[in-house]
Amino acid sequence: MFASRTTELPQRLGSQAAHRMAEGLAAALPRLSADARRASASVAAGVHGRRRAGQGETFWQFRPFMSGEPAAKVDWRRSARDGKLYVREREWEAAQSVWVHIDQSPSMDYRSSFSPIAKNERAVVLGLAAADMLVRGGERVGLIGASPAIASRRIIERLGEAMMASPGFGQVFPEAPLAPRSEALIIGDFIAPLPELDAKLKALAARGARGHLLLVSDPAEETFPYSGQTEFIDPEDGFRLRVGQAGELAATYRQRLAAHRHGLRQIAGRLGWSVTAHVTDKPASETLLRFAMALAQGSAAGPAGGR
């Protein structure tokens, strides 16, 4: 037998429940902040800046002048060395806003006995760690609906305070489209039906924002370790499903889960967003590293490439 933390869910629904959940989260924040700092520190050692040309002070490269470009771009000193014209490019240093959304819906408040940490807590760790990492990389990070984009060395604390200050934080999926040239980091379990997800993500990306999906799931959700007579409860709406032999459901469940994930990736892929999966029994830093790689790659190749 294993236990899951969420019980008696009908009472946990509604704004009061949200409050309580936020309070629980607030209590856990110092610990989560420390986790986040540790995770980001371990990743920061391996990944560096954005490494691409853009608006900045630092020299990046000389490239041959292409016809049609304004003549003012020509770097005459360099061009004088040989007969060709060169344009001096600086590294892209324009600070960009990254907007983070951490799903705090009831389904995230779940921890099975296989996992050391609840999904929503791990989501906060990942979110804060990613924010810290991004700020050190020169970005500004904000929380959708809770905090403006800021670039502070104490970004973890600042965002944490912001989370606590806004009670409804993370309860609702953001709907307003993000500004162009901004990036979104959506952390959640994405178990809504695919069409719904598709619509929501499309709305977010309507003005050309790029994004990353960080899918957090519990090992119990991945493996479906149930058997015998079981009554399943959906934490979102308290729906109960009684199954005589849960073991027989496992195959179907896994199949459908895989299909759901596949669909999610396709939706994200169409928008040019990346999807990174994280299971809560794995360390946060590992996923953070993968996310950092995805971030670098996506920026280099993505459609919103910073121009």
Added chain:
Amino acid sequence: MLGLPLAFTIPAVLTALAALPVLYWLLRLTPPPPDRAVLPTLAIVRDMERKEETPAHTPWWLLLLRLLIAGLIILAMAGPLWNPDVDARNGRGPMLVVMDNSWSSAPDWQQRVTRAQALIETAGGAGRPVALRATSDEPVDIVPGTSTRALDQLRSLAPVAHSIDRKRHEASLLAFLDRQADATILWLTDRVSVAPDRDALKAVAAKAGDRLTVLAPDESAVQALAGPSNTPEAMTVRVLRADGTAGAAGALRATDWRGRPVAEARFLFPAGAREVTARFEAPLELRNDIARIDMPGQISAGAVQLLDGRNKRRRVGVVSGESTDTAQPLLSPSYFVMRALGPFADVREAPRGAPDPYSRLIEDGATVLVLTDVGTLSGPALARLTAFVENGGVLIRFASRRVAAPADALMPVRLRRNERVMGGALSWDTPKKLATFLAGGPFDGMRISDDVTVTQQILAEPDAALSDKTWAALEDGTPLITGEKRGKGVVALFHVTADSGWSTLPLSLAFVETLRRLTGLSAISGDVQEVGTAADASRRDDALLAPLRNLDGFGAFHPPSATTEPVRRNFQDAASAKHPPGFYGTQESPLAVNTLTANAELHPLDLSGLTVRPLAARQALDLRPHLITLALLLFLVDAVAALWLSGALARLRTRGAAAAAMVLLGFALAFSANAPQAVAQQPASPAPRQDRMPSFRADDIEAALTTRLAYVITGDREIDEISRQGLQGLTRALATRTALDPGEPIGLDISRDELVFYPLLYWPMVATRPAPTEAAIRRIDAFMKGGGTIIFDTRDALNNRGGTSVTPETQYMRRILSSIDVPDLEPVPKDHVITKTFYILDGFLGRYATGRTWIEVLQRNQEQDRTRPAQAGDRVSPIIITGNDLAAAWAVDRLGQPRFPLVPGDARQREFAIRGGVNIVMYALTGNYKADQVHVPALLERLGQ
């Protein structure tokens, strides 16, 4: 119930069985609950619902199982009894159980108690008030109470060792029947009547009618012993039985004072006889040792006869008229007599020349007096002896060499003045031989030996009664031995002297036999206590004898109880509650009090016309624990089944933990196998305690392996800490200076800890603490006797003014030592080995330097000791007393710095204090070894030569 031997103590509970259908309905409606699991991703399989429905109802067999469990519990609560006692179920009102508990109930006592218990339990279960009355109880009013109280009473009941008159209870029983009109009486009797109470139950039965039920064994197998008698030939004892048919044959066993078997005898009752005499055919010497006769087959006080001096060998006094300075003692007449009587009687010879030898011997307890070479008796001696004979003494006289024909009242026949000489130089006659013994006389049946020849005799005056008085006659019909009964006693006369001058009789076997038979006559004529003057007797009889050992109802010896009262020396009645049977007086001359008097008889109790039921009944079995056990087992089965149904068992198996389930099952099986035994043992008496090896405490083992210093925990924290630090300091000094490396010092609680592991115990006196308990002092005493040494430190050298004032610490120590066996003490002498065991010291300093140190006095050998520099006894002094507060001088703190300043504080004082401590420890460990060491130079010198 339904013809089954089954009854319920609380039948009302059975109505709960009617609720079973309701339970059935409830159980049917509530299936076992499913596991509940929260699954956030449930949405993706939401449409799978209701494809597989759970069972809405519990399976029928599970239902049946649960109903069975409920039924079993209800049945158990109703208190089912298998084989209930039917006799206790007649009647509704109060029940009175009367138990015979005299000695005659002892042989089957356990059966009686079991039956009474069954009766009381059954009646108590039916809610009836119960009263228990033992016939040994005082006949006070009977008040019925709870069965629990009656059971408690029953448990404390034991058969008493004396006989009881059942009629005592008639009045209280009749009163009880009057008060309780619906009461029933159950009388557990043993069918034996000793006192005149054969019809004791009749009066009760007349009133109670069928409300009285007598529970009795089918026949009384009780047998008893009475009237032991040490006849000349054998020890006889009467074997009695109440029932003329039960137990025809048996064996008796005689044991001496220490319980060693002496003799055995068998008896066989003639058909219908209620009495038979058993005989112990054994030499008199052995018979005299018999202190107890019992019947191995009968465990009761009545089947035991205790024997005392009254049944023992006769005490014979010999009075000789010879002068004190006997030139040839081996030829004196009294010597022959004493040799002849020696094997079977306790012979005392009056000191020659004593003023009144007769009184002296009679007061000594002699029952037979032999007068050799004594002439005519007269005056007070004659009166004394006449009274003696009248009271039952045996007086044996011999012809005297000096006064040939004594003429006084204590002669069986009148004698002629002169003796007759046969076969002498001046005689025509040849020596005459022994010819006849008087038929019916004391010598009747004795073999006539040829070797007796008589050369000289005194003759009796012919008389009409002479032939009846002539117990032994010669060939010519002249008397050799004459005798006559006087009062209760006997007077006998040998017509020859007791030496071999007149005849060869004193040299022959016939002499021994005749004397023996004559001595035996006193056995029929009374005992030691009856002999003597009336004044003596009354003085002795008034003496009260304290109980020495008593018999309980089962005939086993035990120390006398507080309620046993002393008896008078002349106590001859049967034992009673105040005077239970047993030995009274001193071990040297005990008085035996027996359950039955010498002429007691056993009668069967008259039970005709009464409702008599057999005593033995099948034991009632309380089914409650068995049913509960069964219900628990089924409950386990149910739990496993429920687990299986909910799939938990399958999950266990998939996780490879099927073993856990097997363990659970195994536990259940083991429980089921053990439970009935455990339950079965419960009502029985507690199992005999097993003698187990004493378990050793871990710290005792540790203590035995490491030598360490120890101190007594006084309870004063400060003093104990000083003791600990002091011994720690000493331990360090020992470890650095000597070969001894002691373990950490340890504090001991003398009332609890085992002391035997520690060679040396330091005990600071704290006057404010309570004195140790007596048990603790005994332990200290044992410790000192077992070779341990204790340092008593009064720590009062500074306050001790000397003289008569005594400090509280010293008083405290004296109080402890007052109850300990302390040897003589002396201040440590200069040459005592303790001053030389490691360092050479003058004294033992501590925090103070003025106190003296005391030690056991040495046993000195004056001459040789002058030269020896060291003196030692054979053992270590068990006690060293000092007032110098040694521990405070030794005490060091954690850094090894001394804790206390010293007084007067000489720089060398601390060093000498530690040296003193080292010496004391060495002394305790090595004893007198150093005293022997001083001889080493001399030994080496001698070896060198």
